[in-house]
Amino acid sequence: MSLSRRTFLGWLGAAGITAAGSKANAATTQHFEGYPDAKAVLHDTTLCIGCRRCEAACNTVNNLPPPEKPFTDLSVLDHSRRTTSKTYTVVNRRAGNGDGPVFVKKQCNHCLEPACASVCFVKALTKTPEGAVVYDASVCVGCRYCMIACPFEIPTYEYDSAYSPRVMKCTMCHPRVLEGKLPGCVEACPTEALVFGRRDDLLKIARQRIARRPDKYEDHIYGEREMGGTDWLYLAGVPFDTIGMRTDLGVTPAPELTAGALGAVPMVVGIWPVLLTGIYAMSKRKEKIAAQEKKKAVAEALAEADEEATAKLNDSLEKAKQEKAAAIDKAVKEALEAEAKARAEAAAARAEPAPPDEDDENA
Amino acid sequence: MSENKAAIGKPIFSLFNIIAGAILLMGGILTILRFTQGLDAVTNLSDYNPWGIWIGFDLLVGVALAAGGFVTSAAVYIFGMKHYHAAVRPAILTGFLGYALVVVALHYDVGRPWRLPYPFIMQRGTTSLLFEVAACVALYLTVLFIEFSPAALEWLGLKRARAIVVKLTILLTIFGVVLSTLHQSSLGALFLIAPSKLHPLWYSPYLPIYFFVTAVIAGLSMVIFESTLSHRFFSHKMDAAHLAEKDTLPLGFGKAAAFVLAGYFIIKVIGISVGNTWHYLATGYGAWYLVELLGFVALPAFLYAVGVRDKNVILIRWTAAWTVLGIVVNRFNICLVAFNWHLPAGERYFPSWMEIGISVFIVTLGIVIYRFIVTRMPVLYEHPDYETH
Numbered sequence: 001m002s003l004s005r006r007t008f009l010g011w012l013g014a015a016g017i018t019a020a021g022s023k024a025n026a027a028t029t030q031h032f033e034g035y036p037d038a039k040a041v042l043h044d045t046t047l048c049i050g051c052r053r054c055e056a057a058c059n060t061v062n063n064l065p066p067p068e069k070p071f072t073d074l075s076v077l078d079h080s081r082r083t084t085s086k087t088y089t090v091v092n093r094r095a096g097n098g099d100g101p102v103f104v105k106k107q108c109n110h111c112l113e114p115a116c117a118s119v120c121f122v123k124a125l126t127k128t129p130e131g132a133v134v135y136d137a138s139v140c141v142g143c144r145y146c147m148i149a150c151p152f153e154i155p156t157y158e159y160d161s162a163y164s165p166r167v168m169k170c171t172m173c174h175p176r177v178l179e180g181k182l183p184g185c186v187e188a189c190p191t192e193a194l195v196f197g198r199r200d201d202l203l204k205i206a207r208q209r210i211a212r213r214p215d216k217y218e219d220h221i222y223g224e225r226e227m228g229g230t231d232w233l234y235l236a237g238v239p240f241d242t243i244g245m246r247t248d249l250g251v252t253p254a255p256e257l258t259a260g261a262l263g264a265v266p267m268v269v270g271i272w273p274v275l276l277t278g279i280y281a282m283s284k285r286k287e288k289i290a291a292q293e294k295k296k297a298v299a300e301a302l303a304e305a306d307e308e309a310t311a312k313l314n315d316s317l318e319k320a321k322q323e324k325a326a327a328i329d330k331a332v333k334e335a336l337e338a339e340a341k342a343r344a345e346a347a348a349a350r351a352e353p354a355p356p357d358e359d360d361e362n363a
Numbered sequence: 364m365s366e367n368k369a370a371i372g373k374p375i376f377s378l379f380n381i382i383a384g385a386i387l388l389m390g391g392i393l394t395i396l397r398f399t400q401g402l403d404a405v406t407n408l409s410d411y412n413p414w415g416i417w418i419g420f421d422l423l424v425g426v427a428l429a430a431g432g433f434v435t436s437a438a439v440y441i442f443g444m445k446h447y448h449a450a451v452r453p454a455i456l457t458g459f460l461g462y463a464l465v466v467v468a469l470h471y472d473v474g475r476p477w478r479l480p481y482p483f484i485m486q487r488g489t490t491s492l493l494f495e496v497a498a499c500v501a502l503y504l505t506v507l508f509i510e511f512s513p514a515a516l517e518w519l520g521l522k523r524a525r526a527i528v529v530k531l532t533i534l535l536t537i538f539g540v541v542l543s544t545l546h547q548s549s550l551g552a553l554f555l556i557a558p559s560k561l562h563p564l565w566y567s568p569y570l571p572i573y574f575f576v577t578a579v580i581a582g583l584s585m586v587i588f589e590s591t592l593s594h595r596f597f598s599h600k601m602d603a604a605h606l607a608e609k610d611t612l613p614l615g616f617g618k619a620a621a622f623v624l625a626g627y628f629i630i631k632v633i634g635i636s637v638g639n640t641w642h643y644l645a646t647g648y649g650a651w652y653l654v655e656l657l658g659f660v661a662l663p664a665f666l667y668a669v670g671v672r673d674k675n676v677i678l679i680r681w682t683a684a685w686t687v688l689g690i691v692v693n694r695f696n697i698c699l700v701a702f703n704w705h706l707p708a709g710e711r712y713f714p715s716w717m718e719i720g721i722s723v724f725i726v727t728l729g730i731v732i733y734r735f736i737v738t739r740m741p742v743l744y745e746h747p748d749y750e751t752h
Contacts, residue, residue: 082410140478141475157413160401276441
């Protein structure tokens with residue numbers, strides 16, 4: 001009863017957050033402390049015996065296809081395995097630091113701010129207030145960017161399906177948790193290497209275990225801060241990088257890695273057109289000025305040429321006039337001279353009569 | 364013009380047609396295989412390697428090499444380099460075909476291609492850079508289609524529609540540059556989410572800037588490269604303006620490419636300094652990084668500069684081809700070679716022959732469609748009935 005009341009209050013809280021329009025969602029670029037009351041699992045690797053019962057339970061509750069080798073066959077532990085589209089979780093045997101093998105369970109870590117959800121361009125992956133990162137196959141396009149983004153290499157894909165391939169990964173048994181049940185793997189664990197509860201409570205338990213047995217535990221809770229924190233927490237007796245867990249991931253939540261690039265988008269949209277229009281205006285103005293200058297130069301050249309031509313024309317007209325006048329003068333002069341000559345000849349003819357008269361008549 | 368003559372003069376079973384036909388046939392068979400049997404039947408993709416050459420080559424290289432459209436139209440219409448006007452239409456056409464084929468290729472890669480519009484119509488994952496890429500590519504494909512439409516409208520003789528589109532030229536060009544800036548850089552920003560998987564030499568907070576700058580380099584080099592091929596194979600289709608460009612275009616674009624490559628070299632070195640990844644240069648990956656940085660960035664910058672100084676158009680043309688290859692190397696390095704570098708060799712990805720086959724098929728499809736269009740529409744010549752816009 002108390003659990004259902006808490007669940008109810010959780011829903012109420014979540015509804016309130018949504019109704020208030022608060023943007024405290026996972027997988028955005030705002031700082032996110034994690035959902036209050038989010039559930040988590042503490043995996044104490046020092047307690048794990050590698051029995052694979054968690055794998056068997058996971059297979060059953062999620063209706064996954066039967067395995068090639070039965071879950072009781074522990075020879076599969078001879079090789080390092082990863083999650084596949086038919087296996088949400090695997091247990092690996094690691095050498096550790098020599099004091100016997102260390103068994104480590106691998107599944108989705110259900111990040112507080114999941115890389116997969118932040119990169120999904122159709123929001124098929126979401127972080128629930130209960131802690132699970134869940135997947136909605138009904139909208140998934142199958143771009144597989146979530147698989148690129150996941151730093152823990154968890155999501156897998158049904159490459160063998162032609163018409164309805166899905167991304168496959170651990171759901172933290174979200175439907176079971178909503179019903180008030182434990183995740184399949186936690187329920188099946190015979191050694192309490194897996195403990196389910198509120199994340200805050202589990203962190204306290206983990207710190208207590210480290211404080212009580214500092215000789216037994218590494219002083220680090222894997223998942224408390226990795227990639228901004230995860231809802232799957234790990235304790236180990238050996239350094240985490242010796243049991244196949246990456247310790248170089250840093251504490252930055254994944255969405256922050258792309259926040260800068262996303263933030264630049266509205267700036268480009270806003271300022272680029274202004275800049276480009278400015279450049280266009282400048283080149284246009286340059287062109288206009290060049291055209292004007294050209295026009296002006298042409299006009300000036302034309303005017304100059306015109307003037308020159310007029311001057312030349314006037315010159316030649318004047319010259320022609322003068323030449324004409326000279327020609328007239330010359331012609332008049334010649335005519336006068338000719339007349340004078342004629343008169344003189346006539347006068348001479350009158351003085352000696354006979355032969356010239358004959359000549360005249362002949363002419 | 365010489366359309367009919369060319370059609371009559373060329374036999375149906377020319378060498379080009381036989382090879383292209385064989386590739387298209389193979390592509391058709393692989394397409395059926397892909398869509399009936401699933402990704403597993405044709406690809407080497409795995410849970411560790413969800414992105415193969417269909418993303419590395421078809422998407423990343425395809426989009427970068429299609430940048431010639433926005434680079435050329437910006438140079439001519441915004442920066443006022445009118446003397447390269449004849450280069451705009453072929454560049455817009457290759458840009459449009461490039462983006463169209465990227466979208467075709469994505470249908471092969473994604474699991475459920477019929478859902479590609481879902482990010483817009485179902486739920487918008489706006490925190491994803493892939494959403495930005497998808498939105499910009501969809502919008503830019505539309506812009507390129509409208510920008511190219513005058514050629515098709517002239518071919519069809521629709522004068523009024525053409526006049527309307529031509530009036531939008533500047534608006535479309537600016538819109539195109541904005542969209543290109545966004546999605547070219549976002550393709551690089553896709554990898555910002557995975558610092559734990561991409562080798563530190565290639566991972567940089569400047570990835571989006573690197574991708575944008577290399578897209579400009581790719582655009583400039585592709586225009587030179589394509590004009591070389593066009594002058595060789597389609598010169599009978601060209602008018603005087605195009606023929607005159609044969610040498611001036613490589614000189615102008617080569618000069619720009621030399622400058623941008625030099626700038627890119629500098630910001631790459633700054634990136635190494637900021638990330639303080641110098642010590643990785645002494646490793647095997649470092650040697651390969653130096654091949655990329657010196658062989659495909661510094662060397663072409665130098666060769667372009669020498670070619671422009673000596674007016675050596677042949678050198679510029681070879682440098683353009685080399686630079687295009689350099690873009691392929693860069694995108695492959697980021698998406699495939701340096702990605703998942705931490706994994707043991709057995710878990711690494713190498714494409715299957717069928718993946719390569721589909722990529723070759725899509726490139727061939729592009730060449731065939733380009734050939735179909737330039738032999739019919741006024742791309743390499745100006746339509747006599749229309750004024751230059």
